[in-house]
Amino acid sequence: MATKTHASQEVGSSVEGFFKNIEEDLQYVTKKLEVEYLARQRTHHANPLELLQRLRVISQQIPAMRDDCESIRCAKQDLIDSCQSLMTSRTTLQRLSQMVDLDLENAHSRVVSEELVQMTNLWNKTTLNPHTA
Known part of the structure; x- marks a missing residue:
């Protein structure tokens, strides 16, 4: 056992x-x-804490981004105004040259002029409605 x-x-x-x-x-x-x-x-x-920290940083950066966007918008408007002024001057020059029988326009300048008109029209549309861009 x-x-x-x-x-x-x-x-x-x-x-x-x-x-x-x-x-x-x-x-x-x-x-x-x-x-x-x-x-x-x-x-x-x-991590929720990391998310809160990231949100805080982004919140602090928003005013600077707003200022940057506003300065870009102002620069864009200045460019539009300059292009429109250039187009007005060019049209005036063309009329004056036709009055004195001078042909200042060639094929290249016509293409440049058309592109300038198209670009300012596009810029004007996006300035009026920024969500279309």
Whole structure:
């Protein structure tokens, strides 16, 4: 009977060892899954604190961007005004040259003039309705 008890103790301890190994393996797998999950969470989900900080930075940059946009709009308007003035002067020069029978216009200058008219028309449209650009 002593051998049976000794044999059952060996079987019991080997079963305990087996379960202990399984428990260690499960702990290892659990730890590995947690590490992978946390790594994935960091890459796929933003940190709310970081989002708030980014919003704060963007909020601080908005006034400067508004000023930049306004200066660009003013420069665009100055360019439109200059082009319109240039076109008016060019038309006046053409009329004067026709009065004295001078032909100052060639094919290249006609193309440039047409492109200038098209461009100022486009600029005027986008100035009137900035959402069409």
